[in-house]
Amino acid sequence: MPGQDIVEFLLNLSFPPENLEIEGPKLAQYIGERIREKELTAWTVFLPTADGMEANLGGRTFRCVRRSPRTDRDVAERYIIRSILSPLDEAIDLSDEEYERALKQTNQERQLVGKDPIDRPSGPNIRTIRGERPQNGLLIIYPLDPEVGNADTDRPVVGVVVSFPDSKNARRRSYLENPVRQREQQV
Numbered sequence: 001m002p003g004q005d006i007v008e009f010l011l012n013l014s015f016p017p018e019n020l021e022i023e024g025p026k027l028a029q030y031i032g033e034r035i036r037e038k039e040l041t042a043w044t045v046f047l048p049t050a051d052g053m054e055a056n057l058g059g060r061t062f063r064c065v066r067r068s069p070r071t072d073r074d075v076a077e078r079y080i081i082r083s084i085l086s087p088l089d090e091a092i093d094l095s096d097e098e099y100e101r102a103l104k105q106t107n108q109e110r111q112l113v114g115k116d117p118i119d120r121p122s123g124p125n126i127r128t129i130r131g132e133r134p135q136n137g138l139l140i141i142y143p144l145d146p147e148v149g150n151a152d153t154d155r156p157v158v159g160v161v162v163s164f165p166d167s168k169n170a171r172r173r174s175y176l177e178n179p180v181r182q183r184e185q186q187v
Helices: 003-011 024-036 087-091 096-112 123-130 179-186
Strands: 042-046 054-057 060-063 136-144 157-163
Touching (some): 087 136
Parallel strands (some): 042 136
């Protein structure tokens, strides 16, 4: 999918108002800047399915993904889960050879710190390998089963993961605003 389509998708995506860490317009702005530098021009869009409730998204029927709710943050009417990303999903657009190199790098790093090898590459190593082709980004759209997260809806809760390849050209950015300042800006 063209990068500009991802920009438009993120600009039109609504995040919950209490979510201050991720903002569609900031992600879209970053992607637009990278597109002008000939990066993030081609995207893989992946919609994983599993064994959750059936849902209709975009005129197609899918089975929702189930994610375990966080038990340490029980907030009424909020769908709070530990992690939306399944580590293997981030590797969906790697070739077999790229996957093996990412796995090898992961296990070399683990060996250096005295850890046993594992059978899947780490996210940072996946993004490093994808960085060899910085024009390729990955958008994962998760239809989440609302019954698992105690959401007060019969429709899927949609979660989004944007996985960027490493870039030698992108400027590093730090956002030093705290949540109080972000809330003030919304008023």
